[in-house]
Amino acid sequence: MQSMWRRVQYGVIGLALLASPAVFAKKPPVGDDAPDFTLHSDGPFNLRLSEQRGYIVAVVFWASWCRSCPVQLQALEQLQQKYRDFGVKVWAVTLDKKRSDAEHYREHKGLDLTMLFDDRFVVSERYDINDLPSSFIVDRDGVIRHLQDGFEPGDVNKFDTILQTLVSE
Amino acid sequence: MNAINHKLARFFTALMLISLCGMAWAAETDETIDLDLGEDLEFIEIDEILDEDENAPAETVSAKPKAEMTAPEEESEFVDLNQILYGSESPDAAAEGTVAKKDPATMQQEMQQLKEKILQVNRDLFILEEDLLFPSSTQVNVFVSFDALEYFQLDGVTLKLNDRPISNHLYTERELKAMNRGAVQRLFTGNLPVGEHELVAVVTGVGPEGRDYKRAVSMAFEKSSGTKYIELKIEGDDLRKQPGFRLKQWE
Incomplete structure (x- = not known):
């Protein structure tokens, strides 16, 4: 009887999960227009992705409690310095609930990246972010050219090649 | 996410209705389709x-x-x-x-005419979609105007209609500059039945002396048949050196 009841409970939980919007969110494919979003930033103004036409934007989702995030953040910071004059921007979208956690983390690591705050997880759900760090690159026309979950140290060269290609287009 | 899915469902429903209407109209009329094969081709019975x-x-x-x-x-x-x-x-x-x-000039002219036709059809389709999704008898529009840059930096506006959140918008630098130059933003378009309703607008931003600012303003109104226009005016109060917020109905 108890096992039966437990099965019913698991079934109800499963149905509830199926009904949640996150289940139906799908990662936008490479080649599609990047879904637009507006988020609070660490600067004086909010930032909107669709207003960055003409720029190449690399967006990385991270959090202060993510142990493997510093590698990608530092790698992207270096790439931003390398390609800044060619119209490349790097946006670090933090999923930290508290803004102060992300800001302390940035100060501690000495990162010089534009930070955006997705504390309600609206954008991360839309992009179906399941792992951290996750990133995507948008070209000057607002089209997604690269999507990646996770980051290995060797991926720096891959990102460098992609940005080089987009810059030369 | 639910609001977006709801809007998408309504949009596709409207498209289906349009295509069904088109098919029914075509079935009723008994006209042949003229194929423009050029002037030089001759048909012989x-x-x-x-x-x-x-x-x-x-x-x-x-x-x-x-x-x-x-x-x-x-x-x-x-x-x-x-x-x-x-x-x-x-x-x-x-x-x-x-x-x-056919010379290039003629072809260019025909291409231009075709583009104009496409734009016209696109415009008509947009108007039809608006009329289908938001009939004028139930339509309600909320606009935002901003003229208080000296006292207030607008960050975002949240709208609630009858205690239900209907819109949440964050403003960028470009939008703020446009609004300060006189642009009026159409923040929300929706449908409401006839009767009494209440609109609440929560405005967030940075006020005088760089302090975070959050103000709410509400208005009860009666929706009759016909389109309803409501404006959220954010103005600077020179006497008190503070921003002022009010909701106003357009007549």
Whole structure:
């Protein structure tokens, strides 16, 4: 009887999960227009992705409690310095609930990246972010050219090649 | 996410209705579709061909070009259908001839006309979609105007209608500059039944002396048949050196 009841409970939980919007969110494919979003930033103004036409934007989702995030953040910071004059921007979208956690983390690591705050997880759900760090690159026309979950140290060269290609287009 | 799915569902429903209406209209009218094959192509009625010589012996009509059917030195008795229909030995040759005869200026003009038609159709479709999704009898629009840059930096506006959140918008630098130059933003368009309703607007931003600012303003209004226009005015109060917020109905 108890096992039966437990099965019913698991079934109800499963149905509830199926009904949640996150289940139906799908990662936008490479080649599609990047879904637009507006988020609070660490600067004086909010930032909107669709207003960055003409720029190449690399967006990385991270959090202060993510142990493997510093590698990608530092790698992207270096790439931003390398390609800044060619119209490349790097946006670090933090999923930290508290803004102060992300800001302390940035100060501690000495990162010089534009930070955006997705504390309600609206954008991360839309992009179906399941792992951290996750990133995507948008070209000057607002089209997604690269999507990646996770980051290995060797991926720096891959990102460098992609940005080089987009810059030369 | 639910709001977006809801809007998408309504949009596709509208598209389906439009296509069904189009199909029904086409089925009712009995008009033929004119194929513009160019001025140089001539259509010859089959009756005209058959009436030319009723006493002539029966001829075999073939679609193949003449050269393939008969020896060159023999006088052919076959009637070339392509010659009759297209005025040349093959439809491709006719098409090539047609294309070659049109000058670039004419083609450019036709392309321009086609683009204008497409834009017109696009506009009509947009208007039809708006009328289907938001009929004027139930439509309600909320606008935001901003003229308080000296005292207030607008960050975002949240709208609630009858205690239900309907809109949440964050403003960027570009939008703020446009609004400060006089632009009015259409923040929300939706449908409401006739009756009493309450609109609440929560405005967040940075106020004087760089302090975070959050203010709410509400208004009860009666929705009658006809489109309702409501404006959230954010103005600077020079006496108190503070921003002021009010909701106003357009008559």
